[in-house]
Amino acid sequence: MSLNRDQLLDEARSSEIWDIIVIGGGATGLGTAVDAASRGYQTLLLESHDFGKGTSGRSTKLIHGGVRYLRQGNIKMVNKALRERGRLLKNAPDLVKPLRFVIPCYKWWHKAWYGAGMRVYDALARKLSIAPSRTLSREDTIAFLPGINTDNLRGGVEYWDAQFDDTRLLVSLALTCASLGGVPLNYMRVTDFVKERGRIQGVVAVDKETGTSHSFRSRVVVNATGIFTDGLRRMDDPASKPMMQAAQGIHLVLDPSFLSTDTAVMVPDTDDGRVIFGVPWNGRILVGTTDTPRNRIDLEPLAGEDEISYLLDHASRYLAKAPRREDVLSIYAGLRPLVKAHRSKTKSMSRDHTLRVSKSSLVTITGGKWTTYRQMGEDAVNRAAKVAGLPKKSCITRELRLKTGPKDDAGSMDSSTGMDEKLHGSSSYTRADILRAVRYEMARTVEDVLARRTRMLFLDARAAIAVAPTVASIMAAELGWDQDRETREVARFNETAQQYIPSYPFS
Numbered sequence: 001m002s003l004n005r006d007q008l009l010d011e012a013r014s015s016e017i018w019d020i021i022v023i024g025g026g027a028t029g030l031g032t033a034v035d036a037a038s039r040g041y042q043t044l045l046l047e048s049h050d051f052g053k054g055t056s057g058r059s060t061k062l063i064h065g066g067v068r069y070l071r072q073g074n075i076k077m078v079n080k081a082l083r084e085r086g087r088l089l090k091n092a093p094d095l096v097k098p099l100r101f102v103i104p105c106y107k108w109w110h111k112a113w114y115g116a117g118m119r120v121y122d123a124l125a126r127k128l129s130i131a132p133s134r135t136l137s138r139e140d141t142i143a144f145l146p147g148i149n150t151d152n153l154r155g156g157v158e159y160w161d162a163q164f165d166d167t168r169l170l171v172s173l174a175l176t177c178a179s180l181g182g183v184p185l186n187y188m189r190v191t192d193f194v195k196e197r198g199r200i201q202g203v204v205a206v207d208k209e210t211g212t213s214h215s216f217r218s219r220v221v222v223n224a225t226g227i228f229t230d231g232l233r234r235m236d237d238p239a240s241k242p243m244m245q246a247a248q249g250i251h252l253v254l255d256p257s258f259l260s261t262d263t264a265v266m267v268p269d270t271d272d273g274r275v276i277f278g279v280p281w282n283g284r285i286l287v288g289t290t291d292t293p294r295n296r297i298d299l300e301p302l303a304g305e306d307e308i309s310y311l312l313d314h315a316s317r318y319l320a321k322a323p324r325r326e327d328v329l330s331i332y333a334g335l336r337p338l339v340k341a342h343r344s345k346t347k348s349m350s351r352d353h354t355l356r357v358s359k360s361s362l363v364t365i366t367g368g369k370w371t372t373y374r375q376m377g378e379d380a381v382n383r384a385a386k387v388a389g390l391p392k393k394s395c396i397t398r399e400l401r402l403k404t405g406p407k408d409d410a411g412s413m414d415s416s417t418g419m420d421e422k423l424h425g426s427s428s429y430t431r432a433d434i435l436r437a438v439r440y441e442m443a444r445t446v447e448d449v450l451a452r453r454t455r456m457l458f459l460d461a462r463a464a465i466a467v468a469p470t471v472a473s474i475m476a477a478e479l480g481w482d483q484d485r486e487t488r489e490v491a492r493f494n495e496t497a498q499q500y501i502p503s504y505p506f507s
């Protein structure tokens, strides 16, 4: 199974009417499209940039119940997320893996307190529990977390959650959607709704590669655009009241000399009550995250100086070797799509998802989290099918195994052709990974390859900038770009990548 944009575009144009059009190619949109296609509904998904360019490519990479929601007493949400965690471990075993977490304890009562909390977490997971939590001695804590600050360390609490690669799971969802007859398209921006007698009958979308405008008809349209939800709702009804509040979270990426382990560290008692993780991921350590209300909605949000200082400060308290700004390999920021509540502090808002249907029948699904994307898709399709009067069909995604793409190809990726050559000394990605991303995974730009099909931009921004010309030349040969396009691609990528470098002037 593979994704070919030209073929998918032909399919999109050849259908007279779709059962469901989904707008947005993040976790929510692709989850909805997979659900709809797997029920046998004719499904088209339109993403204005690349799959995962929005919030879904910028997560902490955890499939988890959410220990902090447990602390807020949101048992229903934790329960739902733990159920979904269990399903994902079964349905995407190549991409979602169990991960050990340790909470380091520096006060004598913390072991008992957090130990009890984690036993509640175990109980909520019931038979979906990965392994029971337990308290650890000081020696065991140090053994699991080499690099942790040992001053006054009393021990720790071990618990289990799961980890994934967010944009790789999106590729898997797009492949699954296509394998079920759905059509997922990137670089298709929805610019208007088609309406008849006040009811939405489809969308107008512009192909950002050619500038061509297309009109797609549909029985129902689902708005799954995350932080852009209100913009689409206003496009439908200029009088609609805003329902979203964005909250920014940033991550610092460090090399493993700061915490050389396959165990994640969780700090539940920061200065302002946030939770901070140090997560081993693709040979690096992700430190995050923050939670700052933001009014400016941007596909490339900028980390704040205060956020960077906050994470460096906390990392210094909990790690034996304090990271400095120049040690940071990459900084990335994302905006959580939270549904407005009457409280101002975003960390105390509910992270549950919300479904709304407008007067003209636009179905909006938003909020929630990556972990619950499947449930969000199920709920959205149940409602959309009702709105459109589609024949009732049961959801099958609870048990649906997700597809992964071809691992190798066509003889051209063997060692004799240099395809297994590494792109950069600091990374395991090879030329074959670039080719695979272009041929089978619908990567269209250098940024798609370096930020989302591979994760080089997130793992080491300077290394990603260094390899951009090589990536562009491989892509040029494969996609038939002229020299001008190749040069523009590198320049455009470099401009975006600058703000992942810690020396960039942050706000």
Ligand SMILES: Cc1cc2nc3c(=O)[nH]c(=O)nc-3n(C[C@H](O)[C@H](O)[C@H](O)COP(=O)(O)OP(=O)(O)OC[C@H]3O[C@@H](n4cnc5c(N)ncnc54)[C@H](O)[C@@H]3O)c2cc1C
Residues within 6 Å of the ligand: 023, 024, 025, 026, 027, 028, 029, 046, 047, 048, 049, 050, 051, 052, 053, 054, 055, 056, 057, 058, 059, 060, 061, 062, 063, 064, 188, 189, 190, 191, 224, 225, 226, 227, 228, 247, 248, 249, 250, 289, 333, 334, 335, 336, 337, 366, 367, 368, 369, 370, 371, 372
């Ligand atoms: C810092 C951070 C860390 C997080 N960590 C975790 C975690 O570890 N685990 C977890 O479970 N959750 C996590 N979350 C939450 C999770 O990432 C989000 O809830 C989820 O990714 C939201 O997905 P979405 O599809 O709704 O939005 P998005 O991923 O933003 O997708 C919306 C898409 O709509 C597209 N779009 C917008 N307008 C149009 C248009 N006109 N036409 C076509 N397409 C359009 C955008 O380009 C975008 O790709 C985290 C969030 C943040 C910010």
